[in-house]
Amino acid sequence: MLKDKVAIITGGATGIGKAIASKYIDYGAEVVIAGRTEETGRETAEELGCEFHQCDVTEYEQVETLVNSTVDEYGQLDVIVNNAGIGQVGSIEEVSLEEWDTVIQVNLTGVMYGSRAAIPYLKDREGCIIMTARRKPATLGAGGSRQHGHKPRSMTG
Helix, strand or coil: CCCCCEEEEECCCCHHHHHHHHHHHHCCCEEEEEECCHHHHHHHHHHHCCEEEECCCCCHHHHHHHHHHHHHHHCCCCEEEECCCCCCCCCCCCCCHHHHHHHHHHHHHHHHHHHHHHHHHHHHHCCEEEECCCCCCCCCCCCCCCCCCCCCHHHCC
């Protein structure tokens, strides 16, 4: 199904990203997982039999390097899975503005950076961009509501 395809998966060293990487590999894709933590990333890459690239998705130059080095290595890019994401739990009163800004940088700006860097290569191969997200976003409110770090509907389409 994915034979001869090349995929980048941000946030691919753990959780959903790791599971996606494992399935892509099972289906025959060449996979590059990306993440901020080198030790975890390298361990996962070794376990799955794929490549790891250390990358902070909030830094466009790092994302661009990730995409360009993948294309240099494999000669193509067919899929980018913008999976990197973080969250903060607490009421609006408890979550600091800095924590909120970090969530937005990783979960929204990181998606834009990954998509923007990959689009020129994806267009050439009729590739695709995938964004992972919750189906039902949590609401923000007073009284102990939780603020989740998931991508809102504004990032779909």
